Amino acid sequence: MESREKMLRMYRHMLAIRQFEHKAGDLFTRDAVRGSIHLYIGQEAVAVGVCSALEPGDYVVSTHRGHGHCIAKGGRLREMMAELLGKATGYCKGRGGSMHIADFGSGILGANGIVGGGIAIAVGAAFSAKYLKNGRVSVCFFGDGAVNQGIFHEALNLAAVWKVPAIFVCENNLYALSTPFRDAFAIEHVVDRAAGYGVPGCRVDGNDVLAVYEAAREACARARGGGGPTLIEAVTYRMDGHFRGDPCLYRSKQEVEEWAARDPITRFRAKLIESKVASAEELAAIEDEVRAEVEDAVRFALESPDPSPQDMLNDIYA
Numbered sequence: 001m002e003s004r005e006k007m008l009r010m011y012r013h014m015l016a017i018r019q020f021e022h023k024a025g026d027l028f029t030r031d032a033v034r035g036s037i038h039l040y041i042g043q044e045a046v047a048v049g050v051c052s053a054l055e056p057g058d059y060v061v062s063t064h065r066g067h068g069h070c071i072a073k074g075g076r077l078r079e080m081m082a083e084l085l086g087k088a089t090g091y092c093k094g095r096g097g098s099m100h101i102a103d104f105g106s107g108i109l110g111a112n113g114i115v116g117g118g119i120a121i122a123v124g125a126a127f128s129a130k131y132l133k134n135g136r137v138s139v140c141f142f143g144d145g146a147v148n149q150g151i152f153h154e155a156l157n158l159a160a161v162w163k164v165p166a167i168f169v170c171e172n173n174l175y176a177l178s179t180p181f182r183d184a185f186a187i188e189h190v191v192d193r194a195a196g197y198g199v200p201g202c203r204v205d206g207n208d209v210l211a212v213y214e215a216a217r218e219a220c221a222r223a224r225g226g227g228g229p230t231l232i233e234a235v236t237y238r239m240d241g242h243f244r245g246d247p248c249l250y251r252s253k254q255e256v257e258e259w260a261a262r263d264p265i266t267r268f269r270a271k272l273i274e275s276k277v278a279s280a281e282e283l284a285a286i287e288d289e290v291r292a293e294v295e296d297a298v299r300f301a302l303e304s305p306d307p308s309p310q311d312m313l314n315d316i317y318a
């Protein structure tokens, strides 16, 4: 069993993601968000389980559904929220928005609007760790949709041949936009592809934060020990639409309800209480703290200035 402190940190991070996403969704509805957002609600256990196995210097590469990865790796809520609102105080000075948040100081190499666009970047980061012998690992998060992009094949093959310390985390949430997994794959599971690259693979319940954490810990130990990459398939479900405002006509009410009953936060909360790691009162206190942090981030973002037109041509390579 993990330490109490570690488990409570996991709970705190999962809640922070959930509450951040609810606020981001509200602000989007009020037209305060610049550009599109894809919410991570329902998948929190994947980002938190994986990032809890990482060291601060390790790298993560994220996707269009990236807020959770960023928060789990130590991204600051204020700068994230400000970036969604296109403010000068955001991580990218308001120029990137949701799908380009990066924070190199925390090892967050960036979200990606291109499906599969991060996979090769993660292999490059893993190569640098091997070359510099700095003991870091590089984690790439991507969806089931990215697995059928050519870059997945090239990047996994290269990572396996070079034996770089990369961890490929496929968040199989059963849909790529409106396309069900079953219509896009002739194999049973994403993890079946691992054998084709000669890398170990494992399939975990992506709504069980401790199961994800264990799988990531094993993959990290292998990567740091020179054993090369691992492919993890974390099976999960997005509770919201593909994007904010998606009517979700492609999935049944029954399916959505079945997955709602497997809510990763509700499950972890029950487990913490049942195994006497924390009382309901202690968890409620954490919930209040997280709510205050998220509200502070929203306030900070709303009160922040817009970028100045005078700065428009800064940071541009030409």
Ligand SMILES: Cc1ncc(C[n+]2csc(CCOP(=O)(O)OP(=O)(O)O)c2C)c(N)n1
Binding pocket: 064, 065, 113, 114, 115, 142, 143, 144, 145, 146, 147, 173, 175, 176, 177, 242
């Ligand atoms: C190369 C590319 N093709 C298509 C799109 C449009 N698009 C954005 S997200 C998405 C679905 C991605 O599904 P998945 O990888 O399973 O991630 P999920 O949205 O389920 O988290 C598509 C088709 C894109 N952004 N990039």
Ligand SMILES: [Mg+2]
Binding pocket: 143, 144, 145, 171, 172, 173, 174, 175, 176, 177
């Ligand atoms: Mg998907």
